[in-house]
Amino acid sequence: MTSLQVKAPGVDYAELHCLTNFSFLRAASHPHELLQQADALGYNALALTDECSVAGVVRAYQYKKEHGLKIQLIIGSEFSLQPHQPEAHERLVVLAKNRQGYAQLCRLISLARSRCEKGKYQVYIHDFGDLSECILIWNPHPNSPNDLGSHLSALYKKNLWVGCHRRLSALDQRQHAHCQAMADDYDLPLVALGQVIMHSPTRQMLHDTLTAIRIGMPVHACGYALQANREHSLRTLDKIAKLYPAPWLQASITIAKQCDFCLSQLTYEYPAELVPNGYDANSYLHHLVEQGKSIRFPAGVPHDIALIIDKELKLIASEGYAHFFLTVYDLVQFAKRQQILYQGRGSSANSIVCYCLEITAVDPRQIQVLFERFISKERSEPPDIDVDFEHQRREEIIQYIYQKYGRHRAALAATVITYRFKSAVREVGKALGISLPQLELFIKNVDRKDQHTQWDEQLKNLGLDSQSHVGQCFLELVKTLQGFPRHLSQHVGGFIISAGPLSELVPIENASMAQRTVIQWDKDDLASLALLKVDVLALGMLSAIKRALNMVQHHHGRKLSxxxxxxxxxxxxxxxxxxxxxxxxxxxxxxxxxxxxxxxxxxxxxxxxxxxxxxxxxxxxxxxxxxxxxxxxxxxxxxxxxxxxxxxxxxxxxxxxxxxxxxxxxxxxxxxxxxxxxxxxxxxxxxxxxxxxxxxxxxxxxxxxxxxxxxxxxxxxxxxxxxxxxxxxxxxxxxxxxxxxxxASAWLKYHYTAVFYCAILNSQPMGFYSASQLVQDARRHGVQVLPVCINKSVWDHSLETTQNLELAIRLGLRQVKGVRQDHLQRLLEQRPKQGFTDLLQVQALHHTKGMLECLASANALNCFSGHRYQARWQLLDNHQDLPLLREVREAQQEQLQGPSDLETLTEDYDSLRLSLEQHPIALLRNAGLLKGCLATSQLADKAHQSLVTVAGLVTGRQRPGTASGVTFITLEDETGNTNLVVWQGTARAQKQAYLNAQILKVKGILERDPDSQVIHVIAGKLIDCSHLLEQLKVASRDFH
Amino acid sequence: MQWLYLCFPSLQLDSLLHQQAYSQACVLVDKNEVVQANPEALQLGIKNGTGLAHAALLCAQIKVIAYDAKKEHRLLSQLAQCLYQTSATFYLDPPQGLLLQTSDMLRLYEGIGGYWQQLQQPLIERGLNYHYASAHSPLAAKVLAHAGNDRLLQHQRQVQMLLNQLPIQHALLDHKLALQLERLGLNTLGQAQALPKSALGQRLGKTLVNYLHQLEDTSAPTKPAYQPPERFRQRLELLYEIEHSSALRFPLKRLLTDLEAFLAPRQLKVAQLSLGLDYREHASQKMHVGCSDGEYRAESWLSLFLLKLEQLKLPAPIIAISLTTKGQMPWAPLSEQLFEPTQGKLTTGQLISRLQSKLGDHAVQQVYLRDDHRPERSFYQGAPQSSYPTQQATAFLRPSLLFTLPQALHHKPDQHWCILSGPERIQSGWWDNVNICRDYFIARNPAGQVCWLFRTATEDWFLHGYFS
Incomplete structure (x- = not known):
C-alpha cells in the first residue's frame, strides 16, 4: 500500500470505471485493495466495473462492512461492444442506480454470457434496450461506428454520459477532442473516468506480467500491448484535480449520488411451490415434523426431546428459515422415492427437526450434546445443511432440481480458481522468459510442506539467482500473483434456488461442462450476503452401503435401512x-x-x-x-x-x-x-x-x-x-x-463380511485401499474369493453360495482392464444358461477382439483352453471365423508354453490389478531370495526394540503435513501390511532406495506401543530389491 | 559380417559436455521425462524414463536441458561428415544411429580390427558414448547395438544365439506389438522366431512378419547412402609465395572459375564466399565477401574480391588459399531480364553488397522498428536485408529526427518556448532494468523549430528530437 494521502481540500471525485482482478488478466489488484486505497485517498465513491461481471463485488462489500469504510461502493460492469476484444476501445460502463437497475445489469450480463462458452461474452447495441434504472457511461473511440452515439442517445437521453479518461498518453488530446465532439453532437454531459486497473502504481510490473500471460508472449516482446505508464492506478485527488476540468469531476459526484444500490438490499426469496394450499411455510413444517415424530419415535417422543423440538421450531420460525428446511426436505423426499441413499450434515442437519424430516439418520438420543449447536440467534449466518448422496446417482438429484425449479431459478455456485504456487511460478516464469524445463524443475522440486524453508529460499537453493534483476522480479511477482483469481469453475454441488428469476439476483454464466450454468459468486460470497444454498454432494460410501443393504436383503432376506x-x-x-x-x-x-x-x-x-x-x-x-x-x-x-x-x-x-x-x-x-x-x-x-x-x-x-x-x-x-x-x-x-x-459400514463389515467387501469392491474407486488390498483383506477375514470366469462372473462382483453353504465373492468382469461395460453386457446377454461350451462359440458372436483378448489375459476364458496364452493365441487368429476351416484350424493350433508362476502374477496384475495366486513377496521368499526377512505376521512375536528385517511391496508412501519430515511407508507381503516409519535423515541418506524401490527390504527397530500393541518398524537401512523380480524372471526362463 | 551399426544413446548430451566440462548431475529432458543422463546423474539413480519430478527428488541441484531432436540430427550429420573419411558406404539412421557397410572396407583396413580402430578414433575424440554390433543384416546389427551388445561378431550363428535370447521388449518392435507378444508368453525374440511365420502373421499382422524377414535380410537399405554435402570447397597450394595482395588476382580467379564450373551445371549460386589465406609463419586469415542475391559468375565475384583486397596488407607471405561457400541457392531467373536492359541497374541486394565491399560489412546498417514504449528502444540497427516486410509505424506522434542520445537542456524551457502538446508520460522498462520515467512535450523553441522535449522525475530537461 502506498502512503496514505490526506484528502485534498475541496476536491470531490467518484471513480466510476475501475476493474479488479476478476476481469481476469486485465487488472492487477484485488477488489478490497482498490476499495481500501480509494478510501484512503479520500475518494467519495468507487464503482467496481469488471468486464461483463460482478464476480468481485461481494469481496469489496464484505471488506467495507468489516472495516467500516466510509467510501461509497457502486456496482457496475464494463462491456466491449466488439465481442470480447480488450483492445477495441468502444466501451460502455453500466452502473446500477438501485435494486431494479442492479437486476437489469445482472440480466444483461447473463444474456451476454449465455451466448458464449465459458469465460467469454458477446454483447450488441440492441441488448442495451432495458437499462432504465442504470447509468450508462460511453467511452467513445475515435474509430467508433457513427450511429452508436445517435443510437445510445435516443435510448438513454437522461442516463447517458460521455466518459473521458486522461492517462497522459500520446493519444489523450485526440481522445479528448473526440469526446468533446461526441458530447456536443449529441448534447450529452461529460464525466471524468480513470479507467483504473490497479490500486497502486507499484502494480505496473504485475500488470505487464498479466498482459504477457494474456497474449502468451514474454514481457519484453509485448511492446505496445503493455501500458506506457502507471497512470491507470488510483491517483491522488490533487493530481485528478489538475488533470480534469472541474465540471467533469462534479459530474462524477452527480452520478455517484444517483446510485444508491447496496448489496445489503438483496434479499432472498424462497421458492413458494413447496407449501401446499391451506398452509404457510411454518405451519407446513410443523405438520411435517408431527408426521416425522411418529416415524422416528414410534413409542412416543420422550419429554425432553419434545421440548427441544418446540424450541427448534420456534427459532426456525423467528429467523424465517422454514422454507429452507422445506427445500431440503423436498430433495431428500425425492431421493427416498427414487431409493437413493443420502445423509445430511452441517450445523443444522443434526437438529431433531432434521431427524424428524428424515434429512439425517443421526439419532438425537445418542448424541444429546449436539443440540446447542443448532442455529443461534447471535450468529446472523444462515443455517447450513449439506446432503450427501450416493455418488453414482447424484446427477439424478441435480436433474430433479433443474426440472423442478427451472434453469432460470436454480444454478450452481461458482468456485473461484486462483493462482497457486505452481501456476504462478509457471506463468510468471514464462512471462519473464525463463526456460520451461527450468520452471518445471522449480515446481517439482519445491516442497510446500517444508516448514523450515520458505519457497523463495528453496528456489534460491535450486539455482534461482536472487541477486539478478530477473530473479528478484520473479520472486516478487510469484508472491503477488498467488491468490489472484484465474477463472470461475463450478462448485462441487452448492445450489442456489430462488423464487423469481435468479438472473435478477446474480449473473449466470455457462460452465465448461455442457448443460451446466454457474452464478458469478462463490459459496463464501453467498454466505456473506446471507443467501441460502443447498449442497448436493456425492459420497462413494453411500453407494457402497446401499449396495450392501440390497445384498443383505437378497442373500439374507433382511430388509434394513x-x-x-x-x-x-x-x-x-x-x-x-x-x-x-x-x-x-x-x-x-x-x-x-x-x-x-x-x-x-x-x-x-x-x-x-x-x-x-x-x-x-x-x-x-x-x-x-x-x-x-x-x-x-x-x-x-x-x-x-x-x-x-x-x-x-x-x-x-x-x-x-x-x-x-x-x-x-x-x-x-x-x-x-x-x-x-x-x-x-x-x-x-x-x-x-x-x-x-x-x-x-x-x-x-x-x-x-x-x-x-x-x-x-x-x-x-x-x-x-x-x-x-x-x-x-x-x-x-x-x-x-x-x-x-x-x-453402519463397520456394522456391515462385522455382521455381513462377504457382503461388505463385495459392496466396497463394486464401489471402487473410493476410499483408501485398492481392489487388490481389499481382496487380500477379505481373504484374511476368511472370505473365499473366486476368480473371474466368462461363464460365472457378471459385470459386478457378486456373491456365490459355495458347497459349504458359505457366501463367496465371485470377482466381476468389471475388474478386467480395458473392457467396456456396454460391450460386456451384450456378451453376457448372449450367454447360454449353462454357459458357453468352447471358445469358438464365443468368437462366433463377433464381439470386439480387444475385449476377448482382455478376457483371455485375465484368465476369464480358462474354462475353455488350458491357459491364457493359448486362449489369446487362438483368439488372435484372423481366419478362425470361417466356419468351414474351423476344425482344420483347431487341429493345427500351435501349442504355446504356459505361464510360469511369475508370469501368471504379472499377467494378473496387468489385466486385473490383483491376483488370487501367490503374492510376489511369497514367490521371492520361496525362491530363497529374501533370506533373513520376517513376514509381517511374525512381527507380533518379536519384542519391543528388537532388530528386525522385513521386505515387502511398497503400497504407500505418505508424508503428512502434520508430521514434520517423517514418511510413513506401507510394506505389503503375503501375510499383511507392515508400517514403516522413515525419519527424514534416513530418507535423505538413502534417497535412491527410499524413492525408487517398488520392493523394499528394511533393517530396522521394531517398536510396540505398550497400550495399544500397535507395531511400527523404525527404518534403518533401506535396500531397493525391485530387481529381484527381474532376477526371478531370468531364472525361470533359464529353467524352461 | 557385412553390417556394423553404431548408436549414440546420449549424442546431444555428450556433445554438450564435450564442449564444457561439467561435474554435476545433468540430464536432457523431453516431455518432462529424462531421455539422456550423464554418469553423475546415473550414479544418483536417475535413468532414462525417470520423470522430471522424481529426478528432482533424487537430486535437487540437477541441471536440466531440453532435448532437441533437430539438434541431434544435425550432430549426427556432422559426425557422418567426419566418418566419411574412413568409410565409403554408410547410412544415417536419425536421430542416433549409423549403419555402416563393412565388407568393402575390410580389405582396405586389413580386417575388422583395423577398421574398427580407425572408426573408433573420432568417436573417442568427441567423447561420445556409443554402442555397436555387427551382424549379417542391417536390422540385426541395429537391434543388437541398441541392446548394448558391443561386440564384433564374425559368425551368423553367434548373432542368432544372441537374438534368440533377446528380450522382446528390447527388440525395437512397436511397443504395442511387443506387449502383445509378451502376453502370449513370447518373451524372447527366439521364442517368436520359433513359431511359423504364417501363424504369427495371421495373428499379429504383417509388421511382425516383415520385421522377422528383415532380421534375416542382408541387403542394403533402400534409402540412399550418405553423401557429403554438395558444397564447393577447394584449396589451392601456391606454387610460389605471394607477398602482395594484388598478386592474388590470378590464383583467386582460378578458384573462382572452378567455382563457376561447379555451380553452373548445378544451376546454383551462392550468397557468400570465404577466402582462406594461409600464411607462412602466421595464423591463417579468412576474408568474407557476400552478395545477398546470390551470384555464381567468376567475373562478378572477382570484382567484389578485388575491392576488398585493395585494402588488405599481408602480414606474411601467403602459401595457400582456399575457398568455401555459404548460402547456396538455385538460380531464380529474374523476369525483367527477358525484356529490359539490365546493365547499369542494381538491385537493392547488389547495392548493399557493393556498399559492404567498399565500406566493410559493419559500415552498412539498416534501421528496424521495434515495439517498445521507450523511444531509444523503439528502433534498432541491424545487418541489412534486401527484402523485409514493411513495418507499421505507431499511431503516436514521433519526431522525424530522433537523437541517439537525448541532449541535456541547460535551461528549463521558458516563456519564449511554446508548448504545443503534452505531457505524454512514458514510464516503462522494469523487465530489463532500463526503467525510464519521462514526461514528453512537443514545443516550439525560440528559433521556431518544433522540438520533442522531455522532463525527468528530477526536473531535468532534455531535447530528444525535431519534428520536420
Whole structure:
C-alpha cells in the first residue's frame, strides 16, 4: 500500500470505471485493495466495473462492512461492444442506480454470457434496450461506428454520459477532442473516468506480467500491448484535480449520488411451490415434523426431546428459515422415492427437526450434546445443511432440481480458481522468459510442506539467482500473483434456488461442462450476503452401503435401512473389531493414521466415533491435543477444568478441545470474544489461506486467555489448533453425520463380511485401499474369493453360495482392464444358461477382439483352453471365423508354453490389478531370495526394540503435513501390511532406495506401543530389491 | 559380417559436455521425462524414463536441458561428415544411429580390427558414448547395438544365439506389438522366431512378419547412402609465395572459375564466399565477401574480391588459399531480364553488397522498428536485408529526427518556448532494468523549430528530437 494521502481540500471525485482482478488478466489488484486505497485517498465513491461481471463485488462489500469504510461502493460492469476484444476501445460502463437497475445489469450480463462458452461474452447495441434504472457511461473511440452515439442517445437521453479518461498518453488530446465532439453532437454531459486497473502504481510490473500471460508472449516482446505508464492506478485527488476540468469531476459526484444500490438490499426469496394450499411455510413444517415424530419415535417422543423440538421450531420460525428446511426436505423426499441413499450434515442437519424430516439418520438420543449447536440467534449466518448422496446417482438429484425449479431459478455456485504456487511460478516464469524445463524443475522440486524453508529460499537453493534483476522480479511477482483469481469453475454441488428469476439476483454464466450454468459468486460470497444454498454432494460410501443393504436383503432376506442400523443399540462386537484396528473399508477410519489410533482410543460408543473421526486431523494434531486426550481417556491424567464455563464447553471431550466449534466457543468464554468477533474468527479460519487474516486474532486470544488466568502454553496451543483448522476445519456436526456411516459400514463389515467387501469392491474407486488390498483383506477375514470366469462372473462382483453353504465373492468382469461395460453386457446377454461350451462359440458372436483378448489375459476364458496364452493365441487368429476351416484350424493350433508362476502374477496384475495366486513377496521368499526377512505376521512375536528385517511391496508412501519430515511407508507381503516409519535423515541418506524401490527390504527397530500393541518398524537401512523380480524372471526362463 | 551399426544413446548430451566440462548431475529432458543422463546423474539413480519430478527428488541441484531432436540430427550429420573419411558406404539412421557397410572396407583396413580402430578414433575424440554390433543384416546389427551388445561378431550363428535370447521388449518392435507378444508368453525374440511365420502373421499382422524377414535380410537399405554435402570447397597450394595482395588476382580467379564450373551445371549460386589465406609463419586469415542475391559468375565475384583486397596488407607471405561457400541457392531467373536492359541497374541486394565491399560489412546498417514504449528502444540497427516486410509505424506522434542520445537542456524551457502538446508520460522498462520515467512535450523553441522535449522525475530537461 502506498502512503496514505490526506484528502485534498475541496476536491470531490467518484471513480466510476475501475476493474479488479476478476476481469481476469486485465487488472492487477484485488477488489478490497482498490476499495481500501480509494478510501484512503479520500475518494467519495468507487464503482467496481469488471468486464461483463460482478464476480468481485461481494469481496469489496464484505471488506467495507468489516472495516467500516466510509467510501461509497457502486456496482457496475464494463462491456466491449466488439465481442470480447480488450483492445477495441468502444466501451460502455453500466452502473446500477438501485435494486431494479442492479437486476437489469445482472440480466444483461447473463444474456451476454449465455451466448458464449465459458469465460467469454458477446454483447450488441440492441441488448442495451432495458437499462432504465442504470447509468450508462460511453467511452467513445475515435474509430467508433457513427450511429452508436445517435443510437445510445435516443435510448438513454437522461442516463447517458460521455466518459473521458486522461492517462497522459500520446493519444489523450485526440481522445479528448473526440469526446468533446461526441458530447456536443449529441448534447450529452461529460464525466471524468480513470479507467483504473490497479490500486497502486507499484502494480505496473504485475500488470505487464498479466498482459504477457494474456497474449502468451514474454514481457519484453509485448511492446505496445503493455501500458506506457502507471497512470491507470488510483491517483491522488490533487493530481485528478489538475488533470480534469472541474465540471467533469462534479459530474462524477452527480452520478455517484444517483446510485444508491447496496448489496445489503438483496434479499432472498424462497421458492413458494413447496407449501401446499391451506398452509404457510411454518405451519407446513410443523405438520411435517408431527408426521416425522411418529416415524422416528414410534413409542412416543420422550419429554425432553419434545421440548427441544418446540424450541427448534420456534427459532426456525423467528429467523424465517422454514422454507429452507422445506427445500431440503423436498430433495431428500425425492431421493427416498427414487431409493437413493443420502445423509445430511452441517450445523443444522443434526437438529431433531432434521431427524424428524428424515434429512439425517443421526439419532438425537445418542448424541444429546449436539443440540446447542443448532442455529443461534447471535450468529446472523444462515443455517447450513449439506446432503450427501450416493455418488453414482447424484446427477439424478441435480436433474430433479433443474426440472423442478427451472434453469432460470436454480444454478450452481461458482468456485473461484486462483493462482497457486505452481501456476504462478509457471506463468510468471514464462512471462519473464525463463526456460520451461527450468520452471518445471522449480515446481517439482519445491516442497510446500517444508516448514523450515520458505519457497523463495528453496528456489534460491535450486539455482534461482536472487541477486539478478530477473530473479528478484520473479520472486516478487510469484508472491503477488498467488491468490489472484484465474477463472470461475463450478462448485462441487452448492445450489442456489430462488423464487423469481435468479438472473435478477446474480449473473449466470455457462460452465465448461455442457448443460451446466454457474452464478458469478462463490459459496463464501453467498454466505456473506446471507443467501441460502443447498449442497448436493456425492459420497462413494453411500453407494457402497446401499449396495450392501440390497445384498443383505437378497442373500439374507433382511430388509434394513441406515436409520435401522443406527437405531439398534451400540453393538459391542462391532466396537471390539474397531478397537483392534481392523477397519479396512470402514468409512473415515480406514486410513493408516486412523488404524493406529483406533487401538489407542478404544471407541466403545457412538460418540467415541464422532471424536475418533475428528481427532486425526490437522487441527487437533497441530494444537497438540491428541496426546492429552488419549492420556485422559486412558485415565492417566486427571480431567480438570479451569472454570465452569470451560467445563461446559469441553466436558464431552474430557477437557481437551477437539472440534472447531469448541475452539470458537473457547475463544468466547475464555478469551472474552464477543459473538460477532467469534463469528469473524470462524470466517477468518475458513479463508485463512486466502487472506492470512488469522494473525490479528492471535494477540486477542492469547492476551484474553492469560488475563483470565489461563496458561500461556495452553493459549498458544489453542492458537496453533486454530491455524490447523484453517487448513481443514472439521466441525462436530460433520463428524456426527459421518459417524453414522462409519458405524453402519463397520456394522456391515462385522455382521455381513462377504457382503461388505463385495459392496466396497463394486464401489471402487473410493476410499483408501485398492481392489487388490481389499481382496487380500477379505481373504484374511476368511472370505473365499473366486476368480473371474466368462461363464460365472457378471459385470459386478457378486456373491456365490459355495458347497459349504458359505457366501463367496465371485470377482466381476468389471475388474478386467480395458473392457467396456456396454460391450460386456451384450456378451453376457448372449450367454447360454449353462454357459458357453468352447471358445469358438464365443468368437462366433463377433464381439470386439480387444475385449476377448482382455478376457483371455485375465484368465476369464480358462474354462475353455488350458491357459491364457493359448486362449489369446487362438483368439488372435484372423481366419478362425470361417466356419468351414474351423476344425482344420483347431487341429493345427500351435501349442504355446504356459505361464510360469511369475508370469501368471504379472499377467494378473496387468489385466486385473490383483491376483488370487501367490503374492510376489511369497514367490521371492520361496525362491530363497529374501533370506533373513520376517513376514509381517511374525512381527507380533518379536519384542519391543528388537532388530528386525522385513521386505515387502511398497503400497504407500505418505508424508503428512502434520508430521514434520517423517514418511510413513506401507510394506505389503503375503501375510499383511507392515508400517514403516522413515525419519527424514534416513530418507535423505538413502534417497535412491527410499524413492525408487517398488520392493523394499528394511533393517530396522521394531517398536510396540505398550497400550495399544500397535507395531511400527523404525527404518534403518533401506535396500531397493525391485530387481529381484527381474532376477526371478531370468531364472525361470533359464529353467524352461 | 557385412553390417556394423553404431548408436549414440546420449549424442546431444555428450556433445554438450564435450564442449564444457561439467561435474554435476545433468540430464536432457523431453516431455518432462529424462531421455539422456550423464554418469553423475546415473550414479544418483536417475535413468532414462525417470520423470522430471522424481529426478528432482533424487537430486535437487540437477541441471536440466531440453532435448532437441533437430539438434541431434544435425550432430549426427556432422559426425557422418567426419566418418566419411574412413568409410565409403554408410547410412544415417536419425536421430542416433549409423549403419555402416563393412565388407568393402575390410580389405582396405586389413580386417575388422583395423577398421574398427580407425572408426573408433573420432568417436573417442568427441567423447561420445556409443554402442555397436555387427551382424549379417542391417536390422540385426541395429537391434543388437541398441541392446548394448558391443561386440564384433564374425559368425551368423553367434548373432542368432544372441537374438534368440533377446528380450522382446528390447527388440525395437512397436511397443504395442511387443506387449502383445509378451502376453502370449513370447518373451524372447527366439521364442517368436520359433513359431511359423504364417501363424504369427495371421495373428499379429504383417509388421511382425516383415520385421522377422528383415532380421534375416542382408541387403542394403533402400534409402540412399550418405553423401557429403554438395558444397564447393577447394584449396589451392601456391606454387610460389605471394607477398602482395594484388598478386592474388590470378590464383583467386582460378578458384573462382572452378567455382563457376561447379555451380553452373548445378544451376546454383551462392550468397557468400570465404577466402582462406594461409600464411607462412602466421595464423591463417579468412576474408568474407557476400552478395545477398546470390551470384555464381567468376567475373562478378572477382570484382567484389578485388575491392576488398585493395585494402588488405599481408602480414606474411601467403602459401595457400582456399575457398568455401555459404548460402547456396538455385538460380531464380529474374523476369525483367527477358525484356529490359539490365546493365547499369542494381538491385537493392547488389547495392548493399557493393556498399559492404567498399565500406566493410559493419559500415552498412539498416534501421528496424521495434515495439517498445521507450523511444531509444523503439528502433534498432541491424545487418541489412534486401527484402523485409514493411513495418507499421505507431499511431503516436514521433519526431522525424530522433537523437541517439537525448541532449541535456541547460535551461528549463521558458516563456519564449511554446508548448504545443503534452505531457505524454512514458514510464516503462522494469523487465530489463532500463526503467525510464519521462514526461514528453512537443514545443516550439525560440528559433521556431518544433522540438520533442522531455522532463525527468528530477526536473531535468532534455531535447530528444525535431519534428520536420
Amino acid at each position: 441406515l436409520a435401522d442400523i443406527t437405531r439398534m443399540d451400540d453393538d459391542a462386537k462391532v466396537y471390539e473389531m474397531l478397537q483392534q484396528g481392523d477397519s479396512v473399508g470402514v468409512f473415515q477410519v480406514e486410513s493408516r493414521a486412523q488404524m493406529s489410533m483406533l487401538p489407542r482410543l478404544q471407541p466403545a460408543c457412538f460418540y467415541d466415533l464422532v471424536i475418533q473421526i475428528a481427532i486425526v486431523r490437522p487441527g487437533p494434531i497441530q494444537g497438540d491435543m491428541v496426546h492429552p486426550f488419549l492420556r485422559r481417556r486412558a485415565g492417566k491424567e486427571r480431567v480438570e477444568y479451569p472454570s465452569k464455563e470451560v467445563k461446559a464447553v469441553l466436558e464431552r471431550t474430557l477437557g481437551v478441545p477437539i472440534f472447531q466449534e469448541q475452539v470458537i466457543k473457547l475463544a468466547m468464554v475464555a478469551a472474552n470474544f464477543s459473538g460477532g468477533e467469534a463469528d469473524r474468527l470462524r470466517r477468518a479460519m475458513a479463508s485463512w489461506k486466502r487472506h492470512g487474516e488469522l494473525e490479528k486474532f492471535h494477540h486477542k486470544l492469547v492476551d484474553g486467555m492469560m488475563s483470565r488466568g489461563y496458561e500461556l502454553a495452553f493459549a498458544e496451543r489453542l492458537y496453533q489448533q486454530i491455524l490447523g483448522f484453517g487448513e481443514y476445519g472439521f466441525p462436530e456436526s460433520h463428524s456426527a453425520s459421518f459417524a453414522v456411516l462409519t458405524y
